[in-house]
Amino acid sequence: MAAPASGAAREAITPDAPVKLSIRNVGKTYGGITALESASFDLRQGEFLTLLGPSGSGKTTLLMIVAGLVQPTRGEVWIDGKLATYTMPDKRDVGVVFQNYALFPHLTIRENIAFPLRMRRMPETRIAQEVARVLDIVQLPHVAARLPRELSGGQQQRIALARCMVYGPSIILMDEPLGALDRKLRDRMQLEIKELHARHAITVLYVTHDQEEAMAMSDRVCLMNQGQIEQIGTPRELYFKPSTPFVADFLGESNMLDGTLEKAGDVALMRGPHGLAVRARTHQVIAPGDAVKAVVRPESVRLLREGETADNEAAGDVTEAVFVGGVSRIFITLTQGVVISAKQLTDAAVPQPRPGERVRIGWNIDHGVVLKASEPAR
Numbered sequence: 022m023a024a025p026a027s028g029a030a031r032e033a034i035t036p037d038a039p040v041k042l043s044i045r046n047v048g049k050t051y052g053g054i055t056a057l058e059s060a061s062f063d064l065r066q067g068e069f070l071t072l073l074g075p076s077g078s079g080k081t082t083l084l085m086i087v088a089g090l091v092q093p094t095r096g097e098v099w100i101d102g103k104l105a106t107y108t109m110p111d112k113r114d115v116g117v118v119f120q121n122y123a124l125f126p127h128l129t130i131r132e133n134i135a136f137p138l139r140m141r142r143m144p145e146t147r148i149a150q151e152v153a154r155v156l157d158i159v160q161l162p163h164v165a166a167r168l169p170r171e172l173s174g175g176q177q178q179r180i181a182l183a184r185c186m187v188y189g190p191s192i193i194l195m196d197e198p199l200g201a202l203d204r205k206l207r208d209r210m211q212l213e214i215k216e217l218h219a220r221h222a223i224t225v226l227y228v229t230h231d232q233e234e235a236m237a238m239s240d241r242v243c244l245m246n247q248g249q250i251e252q253i254g255t256p257r258e259l260y261f262k263p264s265t266p267f268v269a270d271f272l273g274e275s276n277m278l279d280g281t282l283e284k285a286g287d288v289a290l291m292r293g294p295h296g297l298a299v300r301a302r303t304h305q306v307i308a309p310g311d312a313v314k315a316v317v318r319p320e321s322v323r324l325l326r327e328g329e330t331a332d333n334e335a336a337g338d339v340t341e342a343v344f345v346g347g348v349s350r351i352f353i354t355l356t357q358g359v360v361i362s363a364k365q366l367t368d369a370a371v372p373q374p375r376p377g378e379r380v381r382i383g384w385n386i387d388h389g390v391v392l393k394a395s396e397p398a399r
């Protein structure tokens with residue numbers, strides 16, 4: 022375990038931090054089923070990377086391969102600069118926390134945490150010190166003498182984390198560790214894990230299918246789909262610069278407009294249904310005539326007041342307006358027949374548009390992205 026950093030603030034992950042884990046063209050097939058196609062990425066010291074994706078996308082398979090509990094069909098796993106593809110799990114220096122944080126029910130919390138140290142034949146005095154140290158870290162120093170069943174779910178989860186941290190593994194792997202907890206406890210544990218990670222510069226590979234959890238906790242997110250990596254990047258990159266329609270659709274809400282590229286370039290012009298013109302950013306090589314999708318987030322769509330303008334403008338009728346407290350969601354059917362959803366912060370002084378009302382909407386070039394409609398070749 023790295024020494025606690027001074028203060029709670031964590032150094033930003035620098036591109037030159039040492040690589041702790043390198044996944045190189047790792048794939049796994051079970052009989053005829055491909056669980057993982059070919060995954061490659063590096064995880065740097067102190068980084069928090071989350072594997073996010075729908076059920077069955079290969080997240081657990083990849084985590085198990087890193088843990089050494091599943092053998093890959095192809096590819097290599099490097100840990101701390103050493104080839105570890107065929108290294109036994111207990112020789113890998115990785116700690117694992119699963120959803121069912123199986124603490125030994127008949128052992129006290131102290132003994133549960135001491136277990137991995139006993140396995141490593143650490144002297145008793147050191148064991149006592151180390152157990153006390155991690156109980157402090159997870160802020161449960163008073164529960165050492167209790168049995169697991171005498172703790173709440175969230176406390177047990179923290180103990181599972183402490184047991185994993187106590188021997189200072191190079192990398193901590195967590196597979197849906199908060200899956201069994203209720204929403205409120207989950208939110209609190211998210212903050213606690215993030216705080217632990219920040220304070221102690223732990224390197225974490227995390228798995229969840231909850232996009233908000235992934236965005237809130239991670240330095241980078243690896244979005245997986247059907248055994249393939251769709252995109253790896255910071256939460257902001259994935260949200261604002263999705264590289265495929267799947268990414269745009271999976272993270273948050275989006276308006277997705279089908280069309281044909283009319284003009285390529287940094288600012289692309291797309292021709293949508295019934296001549297609807299959309300100008301937006303593009304980060305891909307797309308040629309005029311290609312089938313594309315324009316992605317615009319509902320919060321970027323504005324209802325234009327009299328005289329107000331935007332880079333992209335369209336007119337339509339409000340079909341639905343839903344007040345949900347802090348925000349309202351408005352659905353507008355454009356004259357081109359397309360339905361656009363807009364999300365606005367509410368204002369007690371400004372009336373909400375009503376169904377049937379004629380409106381003009383708009384959004385700026387920087388608030389839209391044009392993507393290839395077909396999946397890019399991998």
Ligand SMILES: Nc1ncnc2c1ncn2[C@@H]1O[C@H](COP(=O)(O)OP(=O)(O)OP(=O)(O)O)[C@@H](O)[C@H]1O
Nearest residue numbers: 051054055056075076077078079080081082083230
């Ligand atoms: N032991 C196995 N034998 C056969 N197929 C398997 C095995 N383990 C996983 N799979 C298949 O591999 C695919 C990926 O499974 P995996 O458990 O990695 O998904 P996941 O992303 O973790 O999903 P979830 O969010 O539901 O946990 C699935 O189609 C699954 O059915």
Ligand SMILES: [Mg+2]
Nearest residue numbers: 080081082196
């Ligand atoms: Mg899983």
